[in-house]
Amino acid sequence: MSNSQATARLGPADANYLVHLQAGSHALTGDESAGLGGTDQGPAPFAFVLSGLVSCTAITLKMYMQRKGWPVADVEVTAAFQGKDEARFIRREVKVSGADLGEAERERLAQICERTPVTLFLKAASRIETTLV
Numbered sequence: 818m819s820n821s822q823a824t825a826r827l828g829p830a831d832a833n834y835l836v837h838l839q840a841g842s843h844a845l846t847g848d849e850s851a852g853l854g855g856t857d858q859g860p861a862p863f864a865f866v867l868s869g870l871v872s873c874t875a876i877t878l879k880m881y882m883q884r885k886g887w888p889v890a891d892v893e894v895t896a897a898f899q900g901k902d903e904a905r906f907i908r909r910e911v912k913v914s915g916a917d918l919g920e921a922e923r924e925r926l927a928q929i930c931e932r933t934p935v936t937l938f939l940k941a942a943s944r945i946e947t948t949l950v
Contacts, residue, residue, distance in 0.1 A: 820841075821840075821841070822840075822841065823838060823839065823840045823841075824838065824839045825837070825838050825847065826838075826839075832848070832855070832856040832858065833849075833854050833855055833856065834848055834849040834853075834854060834855040834856075835847075835848050835855070835856060835858055835859070836848065836859070845859065846858055846859035847859045847860055847861070847862060847865065848860070848861065849861050863898060866939075867896045867897070867898070867907070869935050870894075870896050870907065870909065870933075870935050870936065870939065871894040871895065871896050871909070872894075873933045873934055873935035873936070874894045874909065874911060874930055874933050874935070874936065875892045875893075875894045877929060877930075877933040877934070878892050878894075878911070878913070878926055878929060878930070879892055881926070881929050882916070882926075887916065887918065887922060888916040888917060888918075889916060890913070890914060890915025890916040891912070891913070891914045891915050892911070892912070892913055893911070893912040893914075894909065894910070894911050894912075895909070895910050896908065896909040896910075907939070909930070911926070911927075911930055913926060
C-alpha cells in the first residue's frame with residue numbers, strides 16, 4: 818500500500834465528468850453515469866472502491882491457498898453498496914469453485930476475507946489530509 822498513488826485529471830474540454838486517471842503505471846478512465854450527468858465512459862468513483870475490495874479479496878485468497886498448498890480453481894468476488902445514508906454497507910459475495918475444499922478450509926477462507934488489506938482499511942476508515950494548491 819505504501820507505494821500506491823493515483824492522480825485524476827479533468828480538463829475543461831473533456832466530456833462533463835470524464836476523468837483521466839493514472840494509477841501507478843496504469844492509465845484508467847472514470848466517469849459518472851448518464852443519469853448523473855456523465856457520459857458513462859468509465860466506472861464511477863464508488864465502482865473503483867468496490868473494484869479495489871474485490872480484487873484484493875480474490876488475490877489474497879489465491880495467495881493463501883497457494884501458500885497452504887490447497888487446490889486453486891476459480892475465485893469470483895462481487896461487491897455492492899447496500900442500504901441508504903447512515904445505514905449503508907458493502908455486501909460481498911465470494912465463490913470458490915472447482916476446488917475440493919472441506920468445511921474447515923472454507924471457513925478459514927471466510928475468515929481470511931475479513932482480514933484482507935483493503936477490507937481492514939475500509940472497515941477502519943482513514944484520515945485524509947487535503948492541501949489545495
